Amino acid sequence: xxxxxxxxxxxxxxxxxxxxxxxxxxxxxxxxxxxxxxxxxxxxxxxxxxxxxxxxxxxxxxxxxxxxxxxxxxxxxxxxxxxxxxxxxxxxxxxxxxxxxxxxxxxxxxxxxxxxxxxxxxxxxxxxxxxxxxxxxxxxxxxxxxxxxxxxxxxxxxxxxxxxxxxxxxxxxxxxxxxxxxxxxxxxxxxxxxxxxxxxxxxxxxxxxxxxxxxxxxxxxxxxxxxxxxxxxxxxxxxxxxxxxxxxxxxxxxxxxxxxxxxxxxxxxxxxxxxxxxxxxxxxxxxxxxxxxxxxxxxxxxxx
Amino acid sequence: xxxxxxxxxxxxxxxxxxxxxxxxxxxxxxxxxxxxxxxxxxxxxxxxxxxxxxxxxxxxxxxxxxxxxxxxxxxxxxxxxxxxxxxxxxxxxxxxxxxxxxxxxxxxxxxxxxxxxxxxxxxxxxxxxxxxxxxxxxxxxxxxxxxxxxxxxxxxxxxxxxxxxxxxxxxxxxxxxxxxxxxxxxxxxxxxxxxxxxxxxxxxxxxxxxxxxxxxxxxxxxxxxxxxxxxxxxxxxxxxxxxxxxxxxxxxxxxxxxxxxxxxxxxxxxxxxxxxxxxxxxxxxxxxxxxxxxxxxxxxxxxxxxxxxxxxxxxxxxxxxxxxxxxxxxxxxxxxxxxxxxxxxxxxxxxxxxxxxxxxxxxxxxxxxxxxxxxxxxxxxxxxxxxxxxxxxxxxxxxxxxxxxxxxxxxxxxxxxxxxxxxxxxxx
Numbered sequence: 001x002x003x004x005x006x007x008x009x010x011x012x013x014x015x016x017x018x019x020x021x022x023x024x025x026x027x028x029x030x031x032x033x034x035x036x037x038x039x040x041x042x043x044x045x046x047x048x049x050x051x052x053x054x055x056x057x058x059x060x061x062x063x064x065x066x067x068x069x070x071x072x073x074x075x076x077x078x079x080x081x082x083x084x085x086x087x088x089x090x091x092x093x094x095x096x097x098x099x100x101x102x103x104x105x106x107x108x109x110x111x112x113x114x115x116x117x118x119x120x121x122x123x124x125x126x127x128x129x130x131x132x133x134x135x136x137x138x139x140x141x142x143x144x145x146x147x148x149x150x151x152x153x154x155x156x157x158x159x160x161x162x163x164x165x166x167x168x169x170x171x172x173x174x175x176x177x178x179x180x181x182x183x184x185x186x187x188x189x190x191x192x193x194x195x196x197x198x199x200x201x202x203x204x205x206x207x208x209x210x211x212x213x214x215x216x217x218x219x220x221x222x223x224x225x226x227x228x229x230x231x232x233x234x235x236x237x238x239x240x241x242x243x244x245x246x247x248x249x250x251x252x253x254x255x256x257x258x259x260x261x262x263x264x265x266x267x268x269x270x271x272x273x274x275x276x277x278x279x280x281x282x283x284x285x286x287x288x289x290x291x292x293x294x295x296x297x298x299x300x301x302x303x304x
Numbered sequence: 305x306x307x308x309x310x311x312x313x314x315x316x317x318x319x320x321x322x323x324x325x326x327x328x329x330x331x332x333x334x335x336x337x338x339x340x341x342x343x344x345x346x347x348x349x350x351x352x353x354x355x356x357x358x359x360x361x362x363x364x365x366x367x368x369x370x371x372x373x374x375x376x377x378x379x380x381x382x383x384x385x386x387x388x389x390x391x392x393x394x395x396x397x398x399x400x401x402x403x404x405x406x407x408x409x410x411x412x413x414x415x416x417x418x419x420x421x422x423x424x425x426x427x428x429x430x431x432x433x434x435x436x437x438x439x440x441x442x443x444x445x446x447x448x449x450x451x452x453x454x455x456x457x458x459x460x461x462x463x464x465x466x467x468x469x470x471x472x473x474x475x476x477x478x479x480x481x482x483x484x485x486x487x488x489x490x491x492x493x494x495x496x497x498x499x500x501x502x503x504x505x506x507x508x509x510x511x512x513x514x515x516x517x518x519x520x521x522x523x524x525x526x527x528x529x530x531x532x533x534x535x536x537x538x539x540x541x542x543x544x545x546x547x548x549x550x551x552x553x554x555x556x557x558x559x560x561x562x563x564x565x566x567x568x569x570x571x572x573x574x575x576x577x578x579x580x581x582x583x584x585x586x587x588x589x590x591x592x593x594x595x596x597x598x599x600x601x602x603x604x605x606x607x608x609x610x611x612x613x614x615x616x617x618x619x620x621x622x623x624x625x626x627x628x629x630x631x632x633x634x635x636x637x638x639x640x641x642x643x644x645x646x647x648x649x650x651x652x653x654x655x656x657x658x659x660x661x662x663x664x665x666x667x668x669x670x671x672x673x674x675x676x677x678x679x680x681x682x683x684x685x686x687x688x689x690x691x692x693x694x695x696x697x698x699x700x701x702x703x704x705x706x707x708x709x710x711x712x713x714x715x716x717x718x719x720x721x722x723x724x725x726x727x728x729x730x731x732x
Contacts, residue, residue: 015641016533037531067577121445
C-alpha cells in the first residue's frame with residue numbers, strides 16, 4: 001500500500017523518480033542538492049530568528065559576538081515593553097488597518113463594477129477605455145508621485161473646492177484606488193462567466209443593477225478574496241507614498257512609524273522588538289491565508 | 305417519411321384508403337395547402353376530387369354509418385368496436401400507418417391515427433410595444449455600463465492619467481518655491497543629461513538589476529527544481545522561502561541593516577567563527593564596492609520565494625512523457641535539465657526575468673532605509689535620487705525630468721518584453 005502511494009506520488013517527478021534513484025550517482029546528486037536547498041531555507045529564515053533573538057536579549061549582550069551570546073544567554077522581555085511605550089503602536093495599527101481596509105474595499109467595488117461593465121455590458125468607447133487602462137499598468141508609481149503630491153496639497157475638482165489633504169487619511173487612500181491591474185483580473189474572471197447566468201436572471205425578472213449586486217458579486221466571491229488579501233498586503237507594506245504625504249505622528253501608518261523609530265537612533269534591541277511587533281500581523285495573516293496568498297500571487301503573476 | 309409510404313403503397317390504395325389519407329393530411333395541415341404532399345401520389349386526386357372526398361366525408365359523418373359499422377346492426381357493438389381497436393406502441397410509424405390503411409380497407413375506422421406532423425405554432429407577432437421594450441432594455445444596459453465604469457474613470461482620471469500629463473508639464477518648469485513655477489523649456493532635461501549624479505544613479509540601478517537578473521532568476525530555478533522533486537518537507541521549504549516575500553520592505557530593511565552592521569552585525573560575527581583570532585569587519589553597507597551587492601542580496605532574499613512559486617507552477621505543465629522517453633534513452637539528470645526543462649520553461653523564465661528587472665529598477669525602501677544612498681552616493685538609485693531632488697531639495701521640475709526619463713526607461717523595458725512574448729507566440 002505504501003509502495004503504491006509512493007509510486008503515485010512519483011507520477012509528477014521529472015528528474016528523480018524511483019527508478020532513477022536506484023543509480024548511485026543520481027542518489028548522490030539528489031541528496032547533495034537537497035542538503036543545499038534545505039540549508040538555503042534555514043539561511044532564509046535566519047534573519048527572523050536573529051530579529052527575535054536581538055529583541056529578547058538584555059541590553060548588554062546585543063553587541064557581543066555570537067560565541068558569547070551562546071554562553072551567557074538570558075531572556076529579557078523588557079525591550080518589547082519599552083518599544084510599545086516608545087511609539088503609539090495601537091494608533092499605527094489602527095491607521096494601517098483603516099487605510100488598507102478602505103483602499104481594498106474601494107478598489108474592489110470600483111474594479112468589479114468597471115470590469116463587469118467592460119466584460120458584459122461593453123460601454124461605448126470600449127477600445128479606448130481598455131487602451132487607457134492598459135497604459136496605466138506600465139507606469140510605475142514613482143513617476144507620478146510628484147504631481148500626485150502637488151494634487152493632494154491643493155486638492156480640488158474642477159476648481160470647485162480647495163483642500164489641503166496632506167496629513168489626512170484621504171491622501172493615503174485616494175491614490176491607492178486607481179489600480180488597473182485589479183480591473184483586468186476581474187475582467188478575465190467575468191469573461192469566463194457564461195452569459196446564461198445573466199440571461200437567466202433577466203428572465204427571472206431581475207433588473208440590471210440587481211443582477212450585478214445579487215448574482216455577479218456573490219459568484220465572484222473567490223476572486224474577491226484573493227484580490228482583497230493581495231491588495232491589503234500591498235497597501236499594508238507600502239512605504240514610499242505614506243513617506244511623502246504624511247509628516248505628523250498621529251497619521252503615520254505602521255511602516256512609517258517603524259521607520260521613524262530607527263531614525264531616532266534607538267538601541268537595536270528596542271528597534272528589533274518594534275520590528276517584531278510590526279511583523280506579527282503579517283505572520284498571523286500568512287498562517288491564516290497561506291493558500292489564498294500563494295494562489296493569488298501565482299494567479300496575478302501568470303495573468304500578466 | 306409519409307411521402308415514402310405513399311410511394312410504396314400507392315398502387316394498392318383503394319379509394320377509401322385515399323380518402324383516409326387525405327383526411328389525415330387535411331387534419332395535420334389544417335389551413336395549410338393539402339395538395340402539397342399528395343402531388344407525389346400515383347393516383348393524384350385533382351382539386352375537385354379532394355373537395356369531393358371532403359363532401360363525402362361530411363355525408364358519412366351525417367349518416368353515422370360507415371364500413372364495418374354498417375355490417376353490424378346493433379348500436380352497442382358499433383361503439384365498442386371503435387374504441388377497442390388500438391395500435392400497440394411498439395410499432396413504428398410506418399407499420400402503424402400500414403395497419404391503419406389495412407383496417408380502412410375493411411371499412412374500419414381508427415380512433416387513434418398517429419399524427420405525422422406536429423402542429424406548427426405561428427411565430428409571435430412583432431408588436432410595437434415589444435420594440436419599445438427592447439429599446440428600453442438596451443438603453444438600460446448602456447446606461448448601467450456607463451454608470452458602472454464611471455467611478456473607475458473618474459478615479460483613474462484624477463489619480464493616474466492627469467498626473468502622467470502633469471509629470472510631463474512640470475518637467476518643463478522651474479519651481480522657485482513650491483507655489484511659483486515658471487516655464488523654462490528644455491533646460492531641466494539638459495541639466496539632467498549633464499548631471500553626473502543622475503548617470504551614477506542610472507548605473508547603480510543597472511548594476512542592481514544585473515545582479516538581480518543573474519542571482520534572482522537562476523537561484524530560484526535551482527531551488528524550485530529540487531523542491532518540486534523533494535520527497536520530504538517540500539511544502540515546508542516552500543513556505544520558509546516564501547515568508548520574506550510577504551515581509552514588508554521596512555522591517556526587512558531595518559533587520560538587514562542590523563545584520564549588516566560592521567562592528568556588531570550577525571553576519572560578520574558568524575564569519576568570525578571561521579577565522580579564529582581575527583575579527584571579521586566587512587563593511588557591507590559602508591564599502592562603496594560592496595553596498596550594491598548587499599542591497600541586491602536583500603532584494604533576492606525577499607523575492608526568491610515568489611520566483612520559486614512561479615517556477616513550480618511552470619514545472620507542473622511540462623508533459624511527463626518527455627521524461628519517460630529520456631529515461632528510456634538513458635539521459636542523465638544534467639541532460640534532462642538542459643534539453644527538456646530549460647526549453648519548456650523559457651516563457652516562465654522570461655516572465656521572472658522581466659518582473660525582477662522592473663521591480664529591481666523601482667527599488668526604493670531598501671536603499672532609502674539601509675543606506676539612504678550612501679556611502680558618498682555609491683548606492684543612489686533612480687528612485688531615491690528622484691525622491692531626494694523633489695522632497696529634500698524641493699527641485700520639483702528637475703525631479704519630474706528624472707521621472708520622465710525613468711518612465712521612458714521602464715516603458716521601454718515593458719514594451720520590449722511584450723514584443724518578445726508576441727514574437728514567441730508568433731513563432732509557435
